[in-house]
Amino acid sequence: MSVEFRKDLFADERDDDLNEIGKPTQRQDMLGHVTGRSPFYDDHLFEGLLHMRCVRSPHHHARIRSIDTSEAERLPGVKKVIVGSDVPNNLNALLSLLDFGLDDEPLLSDKKVSYKGEPVAAIVADSERIARDAVAKVRVDWEVLPHVLDVEEAIKPGAPSVNGAYPANKFIYHGKYDHQKLRYGDVDAALRQADHVIEGRYQMSPIEQAPMETCGAIAAPETNDRFVCYTATQGLFFSLGTAAKLLDLSSARLHFIGGTVGGGFGGKVDSLHEPLAILGCMLTGKPCKYMFDREDEMQVGAPRGAERWYITDGVMNDGHIVARKFIGYFDAGAYTRLSSYAIIKGAGHLPGPYTIPNVYADIYCVYTNRTPATAMRGFGITGVDFAIENHMDKVANTVGIDPIELRILNAYRDGDMKAHRREAKNTALIECCQVAAEKSGWQTSDWVKQQSSLSGGGGERGQLPTHTATDQHGFVQDGQSGSYGGGSKRQEKSAYAETAAARAAPPAAAPPLRSMPVAQPPTQPARTPEPVQSAPAPAPATGPTAEPPQPQTRRSPARFSSISGLRRR
Amino acid sequence: MPVRVETFSQVEEAARALSSNQKARIYGGGTILMRSVNEGDQSFDTLFRLTDPTLKDIRSEGDRVLIGAAVTMAEIIRHRDLSFLADAARAVGGPAIRTTATIAGNLLAPPPYGDLATALVALGAEVRFAGQGSANVPIDEFMRDRESRKGSVVTAVSVPRLADPTALRFLKVTRVKPKGVALMSIAALLPRAGGRIDGFRIAYGNMGPTPLRVAAVERALEGSSLDEAGITRAAAVATEGLDPPTDALASAWYRREVAPVHLRRLLLGQTG
Numbered sequence: 068m069s070v071e072f073r074k075d076l077f078a079d080e081r082d083d084d085l086n087e088i089g090k091p092t093q094r095q096d097m098l099g100h101v102t103g104r105s106p107f108y109d110d111h112l113f114e115g116l117l118h119m120r121c122v123r124s125p126h127h128h129a130r131i132r133s134i135d136t137s138e139a140e141r142l143p144g145v146k147k148v149i150v151g152s153d154v155p156n157n158l159n160a161l162l163s164l165l166d167f168g169l170d171d172e173p174l175l176s177d178k179k180v181s182y183k184g185e186p187v188a189a190i191v192a193d194s195e196r197i198a199r200d201a202v203a204k205v206r207v208d209w210e211v212l213p214h215v216l217d218v219e220e221a222i223k224p225g226a227p228s229v230n231g232a233y234p235a236n237k238f239i240y241h242g243k244y245d246h247q248k249l250r251y252g253d254v255d256a257a258l259r260q261a262d263h264v265i266e267g268r269y270q271m272s273p274i275e276q277a278p279m280e281t282c283g284a285i286a287a288p289e290t291n292d293r294f295v296c297y298t299a300t301q302g303l304f305f306s307l308g309t310a311a312k313l314l315d316l317s318s319a320r321l322h323f324i325g326g327t328v329g330g331g332f333g334g335k336v337d338s339l340h341e342p343l344a345i346l347g348c349m350l351t352g353k354p355c356k357y358m359f360d361r362e363d364e365m366q367v368g369a370p371r372g373a374e375r376w377y378i379t380d381g382v383m384n385d386g387h388i389v390a391r392k393f394i395g396y397f398d399a400g401a402y403t404r405l406s407s408y409a410i411i412k413g414a415g416h417l418p419g420p421y422t423i424p425n426v427y428a429d430i431y432c433v434y435t436n437r438t439p440a441t442a443m444r445g446f447g448i449t450g451v452d453f454a455i456e457n458h459m460d461k462v463a464n465t466v467g468i469d470p471i472e473l474r475i476l477n478a479y480r481d482g483d484m485k486a487h488r489r490e491a492k493n494t495a496l497i498e499c500c501q502v503a504a505e506k507s508g509w510q511t512s513d514w515v516k517q518q519s520s521l522s523g524g525g526g527e528r529g530q531l532p533t534h535t536a537t538d539q540h541g542f543v544q545d546g547q548s549g550s551y552g553g554g555s556k557r558q559e560k561s562a563y564a565e566t567a568a569a570r571a572a573p574p575a576a577a578p579p580l581r582s583m584p585v586a587q588p589p590t591q592p593a594r595t596p597e598p599v600q601s602a603p604a605p606a607p608a609t610g611p612t613a614e615p616p617q618p619q620t621r622r623s624p625a626r627f628s629s630i631s632g633l634r635r636r
Numbered sequence: 637m638p639v640r641v642e643t644f645s646q647v648e649e650a651a652r653a654l655s656s657n658q659k660a661r662i663y664g665g666g667t668i669l670m671r672s673v674n675e676g677d678q679s680f681d682t683l684f685r686l687t688d689p690t691l692k693d694i695r696s697e698g699d700r701v702l703i704g705a706a707v708t709m710a711e712i713i714r715h716r717d718l719s720f721l722a723d724a725a726r727a728v729g730g731p732a733i734r735t736t737a738t739i740a741g742n743l744l745a746p747p748p749y750g751d752l753a754t755a756l757v758a759l760g761a762e763v764r765f766a767g768q769g770s771a772n773v774p775i776d777e778f779m780r781d782r783e784s785r786k787g788s789v790v791t792a793v794s795v796p797r798l799a800d801p802t803a804l805r806f807l808k809v810t811r812v813k814p815k816g817v818a819l820m821s822i823a824a825l826l827p828r829a830g831g832r833i834d835g836f837r838i839a840y841g842n843m844g845p846t847p848l849r850v851a852a853v854e855r856a857l858e859g860s861s862l863d864e865a866g867i868t869r870a871a872a873v874a875t876e877g878l879d880p881p882t883d884a885l886a887s888a889w890y891r892r893e894v895a896p897v898h899l900r901r902l903l904l905g906q907t908g
Contacts, residue, residue: 120676196638199676362675 076498077521096327105327107280108297113287113354117146119347120198122188122205123367124180127214127436128227131179134188135206142204144197146351149189151177154346155315160232160403161337161441164308171232172402172439174313174342179212181229181401182438184367191347191355214436218375218396221435229401229434238399238407238432245431245541249393249414251486252425252532254381257390261381265465268377269454273370273398276443280329282368283358284340286348294345295322300338301331309338310345321345333442337369337404372406372440373398374450378458381425386468386476391418393428395451400439407432409447415487416448419455420496421477422528426486429541471504471511475518482525490529494520639673640682647688651766651789660684662789664706665736667729668745691791694718701797702764705740705790709752712739720801724755724823727808730815740790744782747842748817748885753779754841755806756793757849758823764792779846803827807902809894811885818842819886820895822902826862833862838899843880843891852876853899867903871896 070091074083083089099105122134136148151157154174162168176187188205192198215221221229221236228234237245258264284298300306303325311318328335340357347355359368374397381390395413399406410430418426440446463470478496485491497520504511641663644650654660660682661669669683691706694715701717712718712725713734728734728742728751742752743763757779762772766789778785798804805824810816821841826833836857841847852873860866874896882888901907 196676200678203676203678360675 073498073502076502077495099327107327107329108283108285108299108325109280109356109358111285111297113285115353116285117191117193117347117351117353117355118195118198119189119191119343119355119357120195120202121175121186121343122190122202122207124176124183124185124187124207124209126180126209126211127183127216128212128229129180130210130212131177131187132208132210134177135208136188138206139190139201139204142192142197142201144193145190145201146193146353147191147347148201148205149175149191149343149346149350150187151175153350154313154342156313159309159313161305161309161405162403162408163312164305165408168238168403168407169232171230172404174339174346181434182436184363184438185401186367189343189347189357191351216435216437218373218398218431218433218435221433222396222431227436229436230403232403233434236434238403238410238434239543240407240410240432243543245543247410247414247428247430247432248541249417249426249428249430249486250535250537251427251488252390253534253536254390254392254425254427255536257425258379258381258392261389262384263380263382263462263465265380265382265458265462266378267454267458267461269375269457271374271450271453273373273437273440274443275365275368275370276330276332276334277364278328278330278332278334281359281361281364282335282337282340283356284344285354285356286341286344287354288348288352289322293320293322294348295324296341296345297324298341299328299331299335300325300341301328301333301335302338305336306338306341310342313342314345314349316345332444333371333446334368336442337439367438369400369404369439369441371443371446371449372400372409373437374454376451376454378454380458380462382462382466384466386462386466386473388421388423388462388477390425391421391423391427393417393426393430393451395428395430397430397432398437398440399432399434400437401434402439403432404439404441405446406440409442412447413451416451417486419452419459420479420494421474422479422483422491422524423477423486424532469511471500471509472515474500475515478518478520480520480522480524480528483528484531488531491524494524496520639680641685642682643685643687645687647686647691647766647789647791650684650686650688654684654789655787657682662686664738664741665708665733667733667737668741668749693792696797697794699797700762700794703739703793703795705792706738708739709734709737709742712752717797718795720798720804721752721755721759721795723804724752724806724821727751727806727815727818727821739793743778743790743793747845747881748819748883750841750847751806751808751818751821754821754839754847755804755823756795757839757847758806758825758837759795759798759804760825760837762794763790764794765789766791776849779848782846798827800828805902805905805907807898807907809898817885820880820891820898821847822899824902826903833857833860840878840895842885843875843878843895845881848878850874850876850878857903862903867900870903871900874899 072089096105134150136150139145140148151173157173157175158170159172159174160168160170163170175189176185180187187207190198190201192201213227215226215229220226226236229236233239235245239245240247280299282299284296286294286296289295298306303323307318307321307323310321344355344357347357374395377394379392380388382388397406397410410432414428414430417428459474460470463473475497479485479491479494481492481494483491497518501516504515650662654662659680661680661684663669663683663685686706691704693702693704694707694717695702709725709728713722725734728737739752742750743756745753757775761775763775763778764770764772772794803826805826808818808821810818818841820843823839825837827835836854838850838853839847840850853870856870856873857866875892880888880891
């Protein structure tokens with residue numbers, strides 16, 4: 068399949084004298100892969116290699132009354148049975164390395180399990196078969212607890228508490244809210260004035276990355292009291308840092324070797340194998356391998372998390388969307404991993420590539436008794452895009468406008484203000500729609516063909532709303548979210564409670580809607596399209612991140628500020 | 637404990653040894669059993685390997701063909717007297733699997749496997765066991781109490797020789813293209829006598845705990861000449877009396893929804 072480069076588009080904004088960008092380039096590992104010579108971590112052979120298998124929970128949610136490993140330890144060939152108390156620092160959150168989120172997940176659980184397949188012990192043995200036989204001989208006395216598998220059930224009062232660090236099953240954002248807010252303009256006022264209010268509910272499923280090479284690592288003693296670790300990880304230094312933290316080792320004692328990943332797609336960043344393999348090596352003095360088999364990969368390997376979105380649009384008869392409201396639930400599974408970060412990404416993406424003057428979002432990172440979710444290609448974005456684009460079709464149907472025209476009518480253009488208060492640059496939705504319509508033989512009007520991302524944006528469209536309705540609902544007293552947000556790090560748990568008084572401060576009286584000069588809708592042919600003009604550079608946006616304006620008492624550094632993307636040259 | 641392998645040159649001898657050893661399993665092609673070995677299945681510790689050459693026989697017995705239990709999918713596909721079974725055998729796995737997977741293994745395979753077994757049900761095959769001479773068990777009966785036959789050893793499968801190989805139609809429905817695990821399979825025996833078809837046998841795989849016949853569809857088709865009206869009547873009762881499973885491949889609802897569509901395509905010969 069050949070790639071067609073549309074260099075006619077935005078030609079004056081691009082240098083074409085670059086050596087790599089814009090040119091098809093063969094991957095450097097392709098020859099090794101197709102000839103079967105690429106060395107993967109499992110191709111490294113060690114004399115006397117030991118094998119590791121985990122004892123896993125058969126329950127979605129259960130307390131561990133006791134673990135009896137004596138019979139397993141007596142099995143010939145078993146070198147060590149590792150339990151939670153053997154892990155030097157048995158609590159971690161992947162995002163703690165980014166200073167975001169409380170430590171909430173043990174490497175080997177010793178008090179309770181919160182998802183089916185959660186590991187509670189690891190067997191190190193002479194062969195994989197012996198390790199498996201020993202797993203079958205570990206006796207765990209479970210006290211089965213009620214479980215919850217649905218995001219909205221999980222946040223109801225009285226739902227089973229999944230995650231000890233977040234007992235209400237909701238991640239705490241910025242140390243103060245039980246959800247991520249996005250407030251831009253006044254959605255409720257705009258909905259009241261809209262000709263149509265169009266609602267939709269969209270549900271995604273978890274998706275397993277399913278790499279051909281299952282996750283794994285081999286650790287071996289090295290000279291100078293170090294450990295070498297061959298790993299399939301996608302994030303070598305991320306895994307090194309995670310292992311150093313869980314094992315309470317100086318990272319200088321860890322020598323990580325990666326480089327060939329047999330399929331990753333986001334599923335090899337969770338860094339569970341490296342610390343356990345190294346721990347097995349530390350406790351036995353022998354090389355130790357820990358790898359998922361295919362069943363583990365599917366059942367325990369962290370997937371892209373499921374998302375549920377409710378979207379409410381306020382739409383005028385001419386197709387202009389004047390308000391868009393999101394209520395989103397990310398299913399993090401039992402532990403945070405990377406889900407809280409996915410939501411921050413998602414919030415910066417709303418309301419999709421459209422210029423809508425009033426946008427509102429409450430996005431919840433919810434803990435359920437499912438396999439923890441993690442990264443997968445565009446996580447935080449792909450799911451809500453599925454919801455948004457389905458909803459655009461629903462709006463087009465309801466209002467009776469061609470779906471391509473509806474998208475172009477509402478598309479963001481260079482110089483527009485986005486809901487997270489950054490100026491839109493490098494916009495290209497209009498051109499994408501035009502090319503997609505052309506390639507698929509979709510009949511479009513002349514108006515569609517005349518539109519351009521370079522014109523019609525900015526001006527009033529580049530201004531912040533004159534009024535943004537804010538609220539305090541979901542406020543959490545004494546919330547902690549690590550040092551990010553002002554709390555102190557390594558909290559044992561975050562004691563917090565919602566107070567009734569903190570809920571829903573009454574909104575201020577709604578001011579008139581900001582008028583939106585936009586490209587003329589095709590349904591009103593009497594009005595001539597605006598002349599094509601180069602958009603004057605609007606004043607750079609100076610707003611904070613996707614948080615509602617707050618009193619000046621706390622001004623945390625604007626993290627995640629890079630989500631507004633790159634500038635056009 | 638490592639898994640032991642014992643070799644038997646006489647199938648009857650293996651059958652006797654199996655009846656006194658709960659922790660032994662017969663190793664056929666190994667495509668299902670070796671997965672359990674790799675996963676450390678604790679329910680068995682011994683594999684019986686059978687080298688009895690009679691298990692590899694394919695021979696005529698009157699108007700039927702007797703297929704030894706250890707005959708592989710690839711051998712069925714290659715055999716000129718079994719061309720009517722080739723489509724179903726080819727639906728199983730890839731070349732490596734078909735080179736080792738056996739007909740008896742397929743008869744006993746749990747869902748979602750058993751594509752060939754579905755065709756054998758439609759065909760009206762019979763199953764022969766070690767220690768029972770040439771007494772055959774009809775396949776409907778075999779499937780009905782398949783679980784309770786654990787511990788006995790299948791030696792051969794007897795199938796009617798089809799004069800017209802196209803009288804057996806087979807369709808494997810997968811959600812992965814070109815080939816994945818069957819969310820259902822359909823086999824239809826449509827023997828022509830003059831202008832009409834007499835003695836329809838329709839079987840589904842993965843629409844219940846074992847491959848099974850679909851009596852409602854057979855009744856609806858009886859006496860029809862596979863015209864539009866007859867097929868529409870059959871499709872309307874495509875899942876009558878069935879309790880299709882919900883599993884990772886599809887929900888029971890989905891199976892009920894798509895079964896009539898695929899049945900209709902198969903009967904119309906539109907499965908391309």
